[in-house]
Ligand code: SF4
């Protein structure tokens with residue numbers, strides 16, 4: 001993963017997608033041939049609630065410029081409250097990232113259902129554009 | 144019954160007066176054992192002891208020292224099984240708050256625990272206390288300083304204590320009060336909870352009268368500290384960005400002491416102590432090739448940020464992490480602003496309300512629905 005700070009900078013995004021919704025949503029975007037930028041590396045999780053802050057930090061320090069988490073819409077989580085709790089955790093992590101000088105918007109949480117292929121594509125496109133504006137992530141030398 | 148009573152101080156011996164009171168509790172059987180700070184044999188510092196023989200009691204309740212997290216000790220004692228017998232625990236206000244958090248996290252059990260909270264004059268670091276540079280011993284020094292309303296002891300206080308705006312115990316069963324009192328003559332003993340009332344009800348003590356004076360004193364003290372805290376946060380928040388953060392943790396030797404001494408970090412096996420982040424040689428080389436170089440060990444930022452995310456909403460700003468750091472990293476510069484700001488965001492005050500759950504285990508169905516959809 002080489003970084004390029006010039007205009008041609010292509011951000012790396014790690015996306016944690018819920019098996020029951022967003023992962024299928026991403027699949028639908030693919031099978032429906034909806035275009036979205038190829039910058040994301042998807043990781044399927046059984047619920048957005050599985051994503052611990054450590055996953056986020058590990059992604060960022062191993063070369064991701066942004067982390068996307070997508071889960072079921074409120075009320076639709078297969079485990080009742082995974083998405084709500086992720087919502088809270090993401091809010092906290094964004095706050096702390098900001099506190100330490102890392103742009104909070106490098107982390108993004110979205111609700112994408114299995115039928116929202118178009119929304120998935122829109123989210124990725126928008127996120128890529130935002131990250132392009134932010135440029136490559138700056139982390140302490142330790143990486 | 145009267146909830147606020149007076150211990151009469153004889154010969155200005157504040158410590159002795161409180162010890163007589165504590166001995167009485169042990170002798171009467173109202174408590175079977177007491178967790179309290181007492182001098183170690185070298186007499187250089189004090190450490191908590193669990194004492195059941197009243198004749199062996201020589202407590203140093205007002206020693207300006209918090210050598211270890213006493214809330215963590217209460218957790219250790221009670222987490223497998225609540226105590227069968229009444230157990231008194233003398234705690235600093237920050238440690239009561241931490242204990243309440245540990246109870247919420249199912250790491251401590253308050254059945255049969257009598258929390259005796261002490262108005263806190265602040266504490267010195269272990270090293271400062273052990274090699275105290277003044278002629279007087281640290282206890283006399285801070286008590287005299289308090290009596291004469293001076294702030295000479297501030298130079299010795301730990302940074303967490305200088306900006307602490309919660310020096311009065313909340314959630315105690317009994318409070319030993321100094322603020323607003325003429326401690327050459329009297330100390331306040333206040334029953335706060337039902338079990339506190341039960342313990343104090345048949346003690347023949349005078350009723351505390353000068354309530355207004357104490358309230359005023361506390362109001363001024365807290366007002367003053369709150370200003371100091373705000374100034375501290377303002378000063379430190381602006382200073383931390385990603386460049387300075389690197390150098391901030393430059394000296395970190397990854398010993399994880401800050402985590403081990405933190406009352407809130409209770410996990411028996413911490414993820415950051417495990418080998419989950421270890422990888423095959425090829426991955427290291429690949430990473431090196433992608434960046435040209437990277438520092439090793441390479442997980443200190445991961446550790447600090449990860450730990451912070453896991454515990455910051457319950458951080459009681461006790462500063463034990465900073466005291467425990469062998470490299471003298473000023474951890475409070477980062478943790479106090481982070482804790483204040485994050486707790487404000489979640490409208491959560493750790494240690495305040497026993498019945499309120501920690502924010503990360505609850506949710507409301509209507510909250511943040513818009514987060515992802517802005
Ligand atoms: S992080 Fe530091 S200040 Fe906060 S509770 Fe733990 S030891 Fe105390």
Ligand code: SF4
Nearest residue numbers: 395396398399401468
């Ligand atoms: S105690 Fe200090 S040196 Fe040890 S891990 Fe914590 S910050 Fe690093």
Ligand code: FES
Nearest residue numbers: 047071072078082
């Ligand atoms: S199952 Fe999809 S977010 Fe929980």
